Every structure is written in C-alpha cells, then in structure tokens.
Amino acid sequence: MKEIIKINLDNEMDLILAHKRCMKIAEMCGMQSSFQTRFSTAVSEVARCSIAKGKDSLLVLGINIIKATQKEITAIITDAVDLKNCNPEAFNYASKISGNIEYSFFDNQSTTKISQTVPSPGLLSETKIKTLIDYFKFEPPLSPYDEIRKKNIELIALSEKLAESENKYKQLANSIPVLICVINERSNVLLANESLESYLEVPLLVFDRKNLSNFIHTNDIDNVLEGWSKAKSNRSDFTAEVRIRKDTQYIWHLVSIIPNKAEDGTFNSWLVYFVDINAQKMMVETLKDNTELKVIQRELENANQKLVFKNKELEQFAYIASHDLQEPLRKIMIMLSRAGEHLSEDQKKEYYFDRITLAAGRLSNLITDVLNYSRIDNRNQEFKEVDLNDVISEILGDLSLVIEEKNAIINIDPLPKVFGLDTQLRQLFYNLVNNALKFNTKQPAVTISATENPDNKRLANVDNYHVISISDNGIGMDSQYSGRIFDMFQRLHERDKYGGNGIGLALCRRIIENHDGIIDFTSKPGEGTIFWIYLPKK
Template identity: 85%
Template sequence: MKEIIKINLDNEMDLILAHKRCMKIAEMCGMPSSFQTRFSTAVSEIARCSIAKGKNSLLVLGINVIKATQKEIIAIITDTVDLKNCNPEAFNYASKISGNIEYSYLNNQSTTRISQPVASPGLLSETKIKGFIDYFKYEPPLSPYDEIRKKNIELIALSEKLAESENKYKQLANTIPILICVINERNNVLLTNESLEHYLEVPILAFDKKNLSNFIHPDDIDGILEGWKIAKSKRSEFLGETRIKYGLSYIWHLISIMPNKAEDGTFNSWLVYFVDINAQKMVVETLKDNTELKVIQRELESANLKLVFKNKELEQFAYIASHDLQEPLRKIMIMLSRAGEHLSEDQRKLYYFDRITMAAGRLSNLITDVLNYSRIDNKKQIFEEVDLNQTLSEILGDLSLVIEEKNAIIEIKSLPTVLGLDTQLRQLFYNLVNNALKFNTAVPVVTISASNINEDNNVSSPENYHIISIADNGIGMDSQYSGRIFDMFQRLHERDQYGGNGIGLALCRRIIENHNGVINFTSKPGEGTIFWIYLPKK
C-alpha cells in the first residue's frame, strides 16, 4: 500500500477530518458520489468507535496497487483496544455499508481494514498517486483546528528527529575511544561521556587540582591548569600532553580544551577531549633511544679504533724495546763472563760478579716475558684442533730435567682435543705445570685431568666447556689473593724463596681470554692448588 495521509483519532474534530479526507481521496480516484459516501461513512463509523472506546488510535489512508488493472482505496485503523468487542454494532453497520471490511486483534493490537475498489484503475498512474500525497501535504487547513493540528504534527516530527539526532550523537560520543567532558566557566563538570566514566575510578565533578589529582599524573597537573587558565582568558584553544592513570600505570593522552560555541557564536561551556597517544609516544621514545644508541655506538667504534691503533703502537713499542734492550744486555753479560775468567773466587765475591750476573739474567728473563705477553693476539690467527694429550707430552719433555731433579710424579689422564692456538695453549700449560713443580717443598705430585663437573661453582653452563684441572700438592695460597694472582708482576713470595717475574699467570689469563674461556683456582695454604681451565667446545 502507498500511504497518502495519516490522521490521529483523538476527538470529534479528527472524526470530521477523517470523513472529509476519505471523501476527497475517493473523489480524486474518480469514484461516483454514492461510493464516495458509502466508503467515507464506513470509515467514519469505525473512527467514531475508536475515538469513543479506543486508545492511541491512528487512521492511515492509502492506495493499494494489486496490479496495473486492479487498484483500491485502503483505510486502516489501528488501536491498542479490541474495538470490535467494545462496539460490535458499529462494525455490523460499517459492514453493511461497505461490504469490504476486515478485522483482527493480535498482540494487544486491533487492525481494521476497509477497502473500496477503484472503478478506473488505469487512470491512477504512479505520478498521479504521488500528486495525491503532495496535495494533502500542502493542502490548506480546513479549519483553525486543522491548522493547529498540522503545526503540532510538524513540531512532533521535528522533536522526534531532534531526539533521534541527539541519541545518535550521544551514542557516537559514548562509543568512540575518546574521553570527553564538558565544563563551564566556574570549572564545574556538566557532562561526561561513558568512555571517561568507565576510565575513571572516581567521578570527576570539577576541573580543578583536587579532582584532576585523582587520575592525572602529579607532574602534569600544573601545566594543564595553566593552559586552562590561558584558554579561558583568551577564549582560545589549549593543546597539551598528559598522563592519565590506568590501573597501576599511566597512559599518555593528548588533551584538547576548546570553546563550545552555539550557532550565534556565543558560548558558556568548554569541551575537553583526551585522546590516547601512548603508542605514538612509545614509538617516538624508541626512535629517540635508538638515535642516542647509534651516537653511542659511533663513539664506541671511534674509541675502539683508537684503542686498536694504540695497542698496535704498544705492541710495536714492546717488541722494539725488548729487542733493543736485549742486545746491550747480552753484551754486558758476555763482557762480565770474560772479565770474570781471570778473577779468583774471592775477587769475584769482592766485585759482586755473581750478583751482577744473576741480576742481568733476571732482567733478560723479564724482557722475554714482557715480549711474550705483548705478542698474545689471536685476531690474526686461525683456531685449529689441538690434541692436549700430545701438547702435555711435549711439555713434560721440556721440563724433564726439573722433573728428574725433584723426583716429581706427573699423572696425565685422558684429555680432549680442543679448538685453539697450539703455541699459546702450549705456553699456558707449560706455565701452570712449571708453577706446580716450582712452588713445592715436598716431592711434587701433579695430576692433569678432564672433567664435566663444575667443581669451583664459578662458571655458568659448564656443559658448553671442556673443563681441565691441574692439581698439585704444593705450598698453596690463601683465598685473599684470588683477586690479584692473575695481575702483572704480582708475587706472593720473596724472590730468594721462589724465582719468577710475576708475569706467568697474567700470561695464562690473557691466553684464556683469547680463547673465550675462563681460568679459576681453588687452594689452601699447605694443601696444594687446583687450577680450573674452561675452553669452549664451539
């Protein structure tokens, strides 16, 4: 059905309007006068019953297009009351007059449908039906009541549209992920959207320090209030950043305070928006940190290049100095030897020949040790597989005279093959075995073995290392020296007790560091020492 006009059935004036408009539609459809009267009277009879007995009654007049050659005028009266049960006589009378009346009452809704076929359906085109709608839309009032009624209908329609629009805007304001509130000139909060209400643990009643401290970071409150003060005085917008409390943390938001202007340009309230910018803030901070990190990295690279250059200079200096020092020292030792050939034993003691010769020898050894220490550098060498069993066998051959002299007992258990530099590893184990023989007042007993147990408890993930131990029954040392035993020129005993320059263990540590390993020891005075060597498996 194509609706032409609606009429609310409230009083007798509406009954008159209903009758006249039924007559007019029937006339516009080309019905004879008798059919116009019969249709309008039937509709009026039911309309009178609705006004008298009904509630919330509505009459809708329209044209039903069944097909191009079959059309009818339709009057539908709806009500929340069972009209036919209230006044069956009225329905019987309307049925006699019209003959085309249907009635139903379902779900507390009564519907009365009265129809009248159009005699010349071909004359009712779509354009003409639209003309009917426009006619009643712009029809002059039939009476002052009709004019007032039309105005009321228009006002109601406008009010409904306004309410619908307000609901849409309210729904939009409540669903968007922006925290919104409205404040007046006296700092009172007039309105908040649901997003802000759900976000806050305590309702915000005023835009002041006391209320803001419930959810704004303490360091940001003064800045917001100062911006709000300037915005009020200049009638301008304020933009800033702040941190809003969310649980136990704070989330960065963009805050915007702007005048809430009316259509005439005046305003008496302010809109406050909080927009989450925490993700953007974190990106900016990350980029900033990354930039600072790159600067630090460049500075470290520059410093490293300088350090490499200085180390090269130091290495060259150590080599040149050692070579240049050794040459005159050798000449001094040769001349001392020749000069002493013609001296008696008393004369040699008188002129301290033996002491001078020993001092020159110690100086020569010291220069050699310093040169060896400066040459420890694995950057130019390639790691290869080194069989430690063969290495220890060769070292024992080098130390055979000392071993025989002291009747030392050396026990070597099966050792692994490791990745490393053969010359450096040979120097490492030579120094440690030599120390075990040297720092001993009894018959030396030295045990060299491999283990998978991290007995010194100072290395994490021992499964990633070959663990080699060198245990002796020597003089041992106190744990108080553990922090400096591997330092250059560190001696725990007088030179006349035990020889050496205090470089051997420093050289061992440097070799181990070149192999990305670890060296530790466990020891007690008088009970011997165990050195633990950790060499990476990969």
C-alpha cells in the first residue's frame, strides 16, 4: 500500500481531521459523493471508538494497488486495545455502510482495514498518487465543525427511508381494487395503478376521446368528456356512471374526477378512479318492474347506502393520496432547497437533515397505517378460537417499554375465548390499549375486563355477545365527537401534542365489523374513557 497520510487519533479534532481527509481522498480519486460519505463515515465510526476506548491509536490512509486495473482506497487503524470487543455496535454499523472491512487482534494490537474500490483505476497513476501525497503534506489547517457523524448517518438514512416510502406508496395504490390514474391539464396520464393497467387491453396514455373509446361505451364518452371539461374549468369534482369494456362485455363503473391542490393553491393534476358498481346496477334494472322482489330492493337500497359510504372513504383516500401522503415529501424537498441556497456542497451534507428525517418518518408511518387499513379483510380467512388472555399478554409485551416509561398500572380480569381472526384481534386490542397509554397526562391506569351485564347496553340481545371493556383514566373526550371518532383521519388533538394519523380507531371499527360485532365508548373530558367491544359468542 502507498501511504498518503498518517493521523494520530487522540481527540475529537483528530476525528474531524480523519473524516475530512477521507472525504478529500475519495473525492480526488473520482468517487461518487454517496461512496465518499459511506467510506468516510465507516472510518469515522471506528476512529471514534479508538478515541473513546483505545490507546496509541493511529490511522493510515493510502492507495492499495492490487493490479493495474484494480486499485482501492484503504484506511488502516491500529490500536493497543481490542476495539471490536469494546464496541461491537460501532463495528457492525461500519460494516453495514461500508461492506469492505476486515478486523484482527493479535499480540496486543488490533488492526482494522476499511477499503473502497477506485472507480477508474487507470486514472490513478503514480504521478496522481504523488500529487495526493503532496496535497496533504501542504494542506492548510482545518476549521472545526460539529456533528459530522450524525449528519452523514442521517443523510444515508434519509435516502433509504425515501426509497422505502416510495415503495410503500406504490404498494398502497396497487393494493386497492379500484382503477386509478392521475391526469394533468393537457389530459396526459401521469401514472396509473396496476389494477388499471391490467384491466385495459390498450394502455391509457391520454384522457381524450380517441383513447377513452378503446374501453368506454360510445354512448358514455360525451358525458365523461363534458364532465372532465367542467372539472378543469371550475376546479370541481365530477362523478358519473359509465360502462367499461372487459373482454367482450361492458361493466358498469362509477367514475370520479377529483382535482389535486398544489402547495401554492393551484390545481395542476386530477385523480381519476373507477369503482365497479355492475352488480348493483344490474340488480336495479332487474327490480324496476318486479313487485314480488320489493324486499330485495330494500336490501339493495341498504347496499347502495353502504356503497355511498365506501365512496366517501375512497374520497378520503383521494385526499390523502393527493395531499397528506405528499405533504411530508414536499417538506423534505423544500428544506433541501432552503438548506442548499447558501451552503457549499460539503455543508449541504452537514445541516438541516434532522428535520428532513422526521418528515420522511412521518410519511412512512402514514403510508403504513393507511396500507394496514386497506388490507383488513376476512373473506379468504378462517375464523378460529382465540384466547383473549393470550392476546392481551402478547400486546402488553409489545408495549412494555411504554408501560415502564409511564409507570402505568394495568389491571386484567380473566377474558373469554372468542371466534375470530387472531391477527386482527391483536391489532384491535393493541390500538385501544396504546391509546389509553398515549392520551394520558398522569400515571396511566388501564383496566381490561369482561362483563355479563354492561352498564352500556347497545343491544337487546346482549346475551349473545361477549362484552369486553377497556377503561382508562386519561384525558377523555366530549360526547359531541361520538359520531366521528371512528372515521378515517379524524384527530381530536394537535399532532405535536399527541402522535398518530387518525387511522387507529377507524381500523378498530373495521376489524369489529369483520367480526359482526359492535364497538362503542363512554367518556367525559378529564375523567377517562371506556371502550365497549361486543363480539358474537357464535
């Protein structure tokens, strides 16, 4: 190895020096900025361990010439202490971000070697290497700066979280059995989910007569185009019933066009989604003149009311897809822009990214919650006997850190065995107990019990149900909110005071509906809340 520079690792200034010179060597060798950061952060992690735990620590940076077409930057840290044994977490992290790390401890000396392949070894000639040595020999003193390690770690974590958020957003859109696309002012289709792509024989590229005629019934196209024109002019919603061709037949769908509002208040795109209503439509046509099926017609009306409710949920999804899911990402981009206005390239990697990480985390949590809600379904699952005592025991284990932190008191009475879906019941009780711990300004006290004669009787045939209550001494809520706390994205408190996305109780209600049960609550502000869960005995 051709040695470039040596650095004694004695204090934090040496750590800063090591990091800066690793970055500079990597830059001068033609590495991409992401590889510069990973290599320098891995070296800094081990160097920090040497400064904190080591003795007689030395860092040597150089160029290792394996052969003419294969060269690498190498950092070798020697120490009189077994560093890896002192801090295995630091080495695990360095190995994770670098991938090229070797360690040995022999004869009371530890040796850590971290290397990174040079992308263009032919350009790294002997003359170039000598230039590197001369550069660092006459390099002027460096000014101190703070939080190098923290900012570089956050930069790497940010890129990973953004990639994860994008994948979850796509998974969310593709998991919903609705045909969805986004179009702009010029009627160009910006994106479409997998359901729409697989449904259509010809890809939908432009939302115009020519392309719509490939799958929408001729008699319905004028109505759709007229509604689309009005929606663009008035910045308003449009809804209509249309027939979409599937193979050799037409299927009735409810088409909705909803404008997306940009950050500055303008509208530059629209969300279009098609919901299959063919079964309801055919039933209506069949029942028009059939007086003997009036009872079924009333049931159809009830089904249509449920459809209206589902459409409302789809509208809520459209809002979250166009605004709340994109809001954290827009904030990230705004902060990146602001951070870079008056900073050098190195400084851009050192500041403001803690706020960016929080915004990306919020986006990830929100997408995860909405995805969980959309996946609650029991059509293809078999109900089995579930012991609620086991369920409560496991969720208390999951919440043990919160319980310990808040010094919470948990009282559990014997609970029954019920028929249901184990994973959904775990989610139900986890959300309710977690809320009891979260929405509390004093030492939480939570009681979970089963009762045969509840004070809150929702059903005349209550004897046919297991009745479970979860009571707490939390902040409570006013009865005026009883009609909407189980709705999607409803929050009764500011986000910065109590966390969450307003999806938890909506998820609970959906789980209870899947089990043909009922969920209700009694509460007063400042006096706590009792949630009542009714699960059928058969």
